[in-house]
Amino acid sequence: MRDIIKSQQGAAALIASIIVSAVMFSIVLSVMFLSISVRASLASFSDSIKSFYAAEAGVGESLMQLRNEPSNFIFDDFLVGDITVSSAFVEIAGACATPPECQFGSGTGWWGEYFQHSINHPDMDVNPYPGPTPTPTEHDWFDDTYKIYEQIDANLEFPTSMWFPYDGTIYEDKEGQAHDYHFAMHWRAKVTAPADGDYSYELASDDDSWVLKEGVVVVNNGGTHAAVTKIGDIYLSAGDNIIDMYFAERHDVESGFSFKFDDTNLIITPWPEGCDDDSECNSNIQSTASTTKATRKANYTCNQDISNCTWSELIP
Numbered sequence: 001m002r003d004i005i006k007s008q009q010g011a012a013a014l015i016a017s018i019i020v021s022a023v024m025f026s027i028v029l030s031v032m033f034l035s036i037s038v039r040a041s042l043a044s045f046s047d048s049i050k051s052f053y054a055a056e057a058g059v060g061e062s063l064m065q066l067r068n069e070p071s072n073f074i075f076d077d078f079l080v081g082d083i084t085v086s087s088a089f090v091e092i093a094g095a096c097a098t099p100p101e102c103q104f105g106s107g108t109g110w111w112g113e114y115f116q117h118s119i120n121h122p123d124m125d126v127n128p129y130p131g132p133t134p135t136p137t138e139h140d141w142f143d144d145t146y147k148i149y150e151q152i153d154a155n156l157e158f159p160t161s162m163w164f165p166y167d168g169t170i171y172e173d174k175e176g177q178a179h180d181y182h183f184a185m186h187w188r189a190k191v192t193a194p195a196d197g198d199y200s201y202e203l204a205s206d207d208d209s210w211v212l213k214e215g216v217v218v219v220n221n222g223g224t225h226a227a228v229t230k231i232g233d234i235y236l237s238a239g240d241n242i243i244d245m246y247f248a249e250r251h252d253v254e255s256g257f258s259f260k261f262d263d264t265n266l267i268i269t270p271w272p273e274g275c276d277d278d279s280e281c282n283s284n285i286q287s288t289a290s291t292t293k294a295t296r297k298a299n300y301t302c303n304q305d306i307s308n309c310t311w312s313e314l315i316p
Contacts, residue, residue, distance in 0.1 A: 062087040062285045063300060063309065080289065087287040090299075102275035109154040110187040110245070111270035115146040116166065117182040119175050124182045124250050132222030136210045136246035141184040152270050156187060156245060160204045160227045160256035181252045187245040190271040191236060191261070198233035200262040205247055206254050212244040224250050234261075242271060 062075045075087040104111070117124055123139060136142060148171050158165075166172050166180040174180050193199065203209060203219055206227040211219035213234060221230050234243075249255040261268075285300045302309040
């Protein structure tokens, strides 16, 4: 019996020794694997950091190239240490979204600038009455110096006689006269036509008025004169056409202005200056830097002049 007990004690001791050895071996393996994992993680983290700064350097190099060569949109790969960086323009949804100041409802009319002048302005109350000039931009009547407000006009069919829009308003300055004479307006709209063609119009003004399509004078009713009506056609392309209307009242007798297209299918939408297509598009440059363990991407969104940029990191 004593031999059996000794044998059992020896077996228990052996089993305990095996268990302790197994636990120690497991701990050693865990420490080894943990060490390998930590080293791999540290290497990956180091590569990730290097790739991040390399990608950021990539967009910086691209911006520098654009400032030096505005018409060169191709970026060569280059090395940052041992990391190759690639950069390119990318299309991003919403990059050319219409700016807030241009988001007017379709078909809601004309964007208008209203100007006021003094009787002492050298072009006001001129005798003998001056004749027409080729373009309104020859005058300073529409400079911001004289602008008093902006508004949206649903249409431009104002009275062609005794039209003095500032009388009775906070902008009124009669300068000792019966009405507030000597003023000017500039209207602008995106006119959407259903098809290519000639579209009839009627324009009446006392005094000067001009109609411009895409910046080119197509109707000249300039000069200091009593109400003169012009009827004709303006060629419009299918889709959007930018139409500018200019008017000036320069004498102290009468005043009036009216313009309309006859075709009611034309859609006239307010379109302030600066709202032309792509005027607010952003440029998006992306740079990618990769190693065997990490890839990082950076993006710069800039305005058209590459002068106002915001940076962001992208998910690879």
